[in-house]
Amino acid sequence: MSFLTQGSDRETKIDKRKVNNVPFVELHDGRLQGVVSSGSSKERVYLAFIKANSHDYYCSTNNNRRCGGLRGTYCKHLRWLLEEAVKQFGAKKVAEYLKLPTNPESVKSARNILALLHGSEVKESISEVFSRFLGYLRYLEVESVNEYIPEMAWFF
Amino acid sequence: MDATLEHLSEIPTQFQELHTYIESIDSLLLVGTGHAKPSDIDIFRTLAEAVPSKSLQNRVHALVRAFDENLLNDEAYETIALVRSTLQIAQYEILQHYLTTILGRASIISDDTFSSLQTQGSENGILNAVKKWLIEIAIAGFDGLSADAMTPFIPTLEKLVSIPELNETHAILLGFINEIMDYQPIHNIDMIPQHRWADLWSRLMMRTLSPKIQVDCKSVSGDLFLLGLEIQQHTQFVSVILYGLLKAEEDLHSVRIVRSSFKVDVIDTSHIWLLFPELKPLITALSSAQSLKIENGQLSPGGDLTISYSHLKSGKSFNLIEMMSSCYSIESPTNNSTPLTLPAFYRHPIHVSEMIFTDTFQIKGTGTSHIKIGEVSIPLLIPGTFPELDTKTLKTSKWIFGAFRYDNTCWWFQPFSLGKSDQIASEPIFPGYNFIDTFEGKSRYNPVKILKERASRLLRSK
Ligand SMILES: [Zn+2]
Numbered sequence A: 001m002s003f004l005t006q007g008s009d010r011e012t013k014i015d016k017r018k019v020n021n022v023p024f025v026e027l028h029d030g031r032l033q034g035v036v037s038s039g040s041s042k043e044r045v046y047l048a049f050i051k052a053n054s055h056d057y058y059c060s061t062n063n064n065r066r067c068g069g070l071r072g073t074y075c076k077h078l079r080w081l082l083e084e085a086v087k088q089f090g091a092k093k094v095a096e097y098l099k100l101p102t103n104p105e106s107v108k109s110a111r112n113i114l115a116l117l118h119g120s121e122v123k124e125s126i127s128e129v130f131s132r133f134l135g136y137l138r139y140l141e142v143e144s145v146n147e148y149i150p151e152m153a154w155f156f
Numbered sequence B: 001m002d003a004t005l006e007h008l009s010e011i012p013t014q015f016q017e018l019h020t021y022i023e024s025i026d027s028l029l030l031v032g033t034g035h036a037k038p039s040d041i042d043i044f045r046t047l048a049e050a051v052p053s054k055s056l057q058n059r060v061h062a063l064v065r066a067f068d069e070n071l072l073n074d075e076a077y078e079t080i081a082l083v084r085s086t087l088q089i090a091q092y093e094i095l096q097h098y099l100t101t102i103l104g105r106a107s108i109i110s111d112d113t114f115s116s117l118q119t120q121g122s123e124n125g126i127l128n129a130v131k132k133w134l135i136e137i138a139i140a141g142f143d144g145l146s147a148d149a150m151t152p153f154i155p156t157l158e159k160l161v162s163i164p165e166l167n168e169t170h171a172i173l174l175g176f177i178n179e180i181m182d183y184q185p186i187h188n189i190d191m192i193p194q195h196r197w198a199d200l201w202s203r204l205m206m207r208t209l210s211p212k213i214q215v216d217c218k219s220v221s222g223d224l225f226l227l228g229l230e231i232q233q234h235t236q237f238v239s240v241i242l243y244g245l246l247k248a249e250e251d252l253h254s255v256r257i258v259r260s261s262f263k264v265d266v267i268d269t270s271h272i273w274l275l276f277p278e279l280k281p282l283i284t285a286l287s288s289a290q291s292l293k294i295e296n297g298q299l300s301p302g303g304d305l306t307i308s309y310s311h312l313k314s315g316k317s318f319n320l321i322e323m324m325s326s327c328y329s330i331e332s333p334t335n336n337s338t339p340l341t342l343p344a345f346y347r348h349p350i351h352v353s354e355m356i357f358t359d360t361f362q363i364k365g366t367g368t369s370h371i372k373i374g375e376v377s378i379p380l381l382i383p384g385t386f387p388e389l390d391t392k393t394l395k396t397s398k399w400i401f402g403a404f405r406y407d408n409t410c411w412w413f414q415p416f417s418l419g420k421s422d423q424i425a426s427e428p429i430f431p432g433y434n435f436i437d438t439f440e441g442k443s444r445y446n447p448v449k450i451l452k453e454r455a456s457r458l459l460r461s462k
Helices: A008-013 A076-089 A091-098 A110-116 A127-138 A150-154 B013-031 B038-047 B054-068 B074-102 B121-140 B147-160 B164-182 B194-209 B269-275 B277-287 B320-328 B391-396 B433-440 B447-461
Strands: A024-028 A031-037 A045-051 A057-061 B218-234 B237-248 B251-262 B290-299 B313-317 B353-358 B362-364 B370-373 B376-379 B399-406 B411-419
Touching: A024 A076, A024 A091, A024 A127, A031 A076, A031 A091, A031 A127, A045 A076, A045 A127, A057 A076, A076 A091, A076 A110, A091 A110, A127 B447, A150 B164, A150 B194, A150 B218, B013 B038, B013 B074, B013 B194, B038 B054, B054 B074, B074 B121, B074 B194, B074 B353, B074 B399, B121 B147, B121 B164, B121 B194, B147 B164, B164 B194, B164 B218, B164 B237, B164 B251, B218 B269, B218 B277, B218 B320, B218 B399, B237 B269, B237 B277, B237 B290, B251 B277, B269 B277, B269 B433, B269 B447, B277 B290, B277 B313, B277 B433, B320 B353, B320 B399, B362 B391, B376 B411, B391 B411
Parallel strands: none
Antiparallel strands: A024 A031, A031 A045, A045 A057, B218 B237, B218 B290, B218 B411, B237 B251, B290 B313, B353 B399, B362 B370, B370 B376, B399 B411
């Protein structure tokens, strides 16, 4: 494998991902987790996760208020999060990460994944998702630089 | 030496010999020093007498002793990176010299060394944390890495974001970590790009020894003629590298202007210019073959030009083809400009490069296309995310400007710009060309703006 031709794979997968409703989604620390915008307030966001293996889930506001949409199943925030995760990482990668009880190759869409999830609501720490999101946003606040960084030649 | 382009692929044997040594070091990093057998370190026994400087020889002897006594300290791991980098500096010099000889150009490789490594006091703590993490990786081996091994390092990464002096180390680190994470879980050891990861590992280790190289720049004013560009990026960082010629008084310099930014994964190639609004006058000048007036720019000995983006004045239209062919024509070996060079600290075969202009070429093949110049066919190196450089466009282009580059096993040609017409008023197409209308603020979807608004609201209210 050429070390000059690495890295384009991820780019194509995130082609259609939009940040308007779901500004942040990641596969981290055994969870698909992220942030979903609130339709009513710009200061409020929903934080949500689905755990790998168990598929247990939770959704709450950044003020720690449980999402009213959690009525024994995955709320709309979790469904949106899943859709954007599939756009960003590809259905196969998400299926693999969540350890769905199926061959990840056969999973083609967020809808496929949702049908295979079998978790229940679990109140678990969610503040980390918010701090991860703030950490993510911090990268956009760093000023652009002029230095030539020769090691960037490894990345295309 | 009577070498011509036909001999390009006949890589000097010294280069291959050095590569064999490097492969042995890479095998050690793959299995990890924690699992190394005595025979895995034979390479260092061999190299102890072969490395050029006495101080490095002493370090290698100390490394071998430390292995034998099972007492590897931080210095031992630094030595692994130093030895590997020293071999690659030699490889760079061999290959760069070979390439310039083949092209009939003057070989200019400054004889500076990187012996004067020094870290700045305030950054020592964090660089030490980076070093410890790199050592953990070397102990575990690339094949023993897991997502869990990355987690303890996250607080260090979070601290790095607020230390501008370490931006460069941070950018490389993010690229490396993201790539390791992308490969998890590692099912098959053969899937690991061990040479690439060993490169990134040792470059990062070198950066912990010396995060920045100081160079003395001189102040320059004159006319800048932009010729093409390349974009280097991973999910969290992007660099735009513009290539051009600076005419300052009677001197013509090959120059490189770089602008880099951190970013997040959802910002892809189509949003590139949204990250760099200040580059608008440069990209406009490039796309319309107009010069720019530079006042009090800073020029490094290697050709890196730093300019003030707020004081740019546009100059006149210029004959792009004439300008490029006078300095970089493959047919005529006269380079009228001072070429770009690289300080020893950074030298590595990946940076072997000579800029090329040609209007007598053919593009062959589909998939990996090749450029045929004379009787020589060289694969084209085109990042997959730039639609403006597709095979169809390349095949119909009248001229092409780019560079020969080298990877593990062969030469590549990387285009920086190309022309649809051979007229004097030929205007170039270049990576990112399809998205230049985003400079006008007309794009309906602007993730940079959306996320920056979020950032300013949430980061301040916290
Ligand atoms: Zn919800």
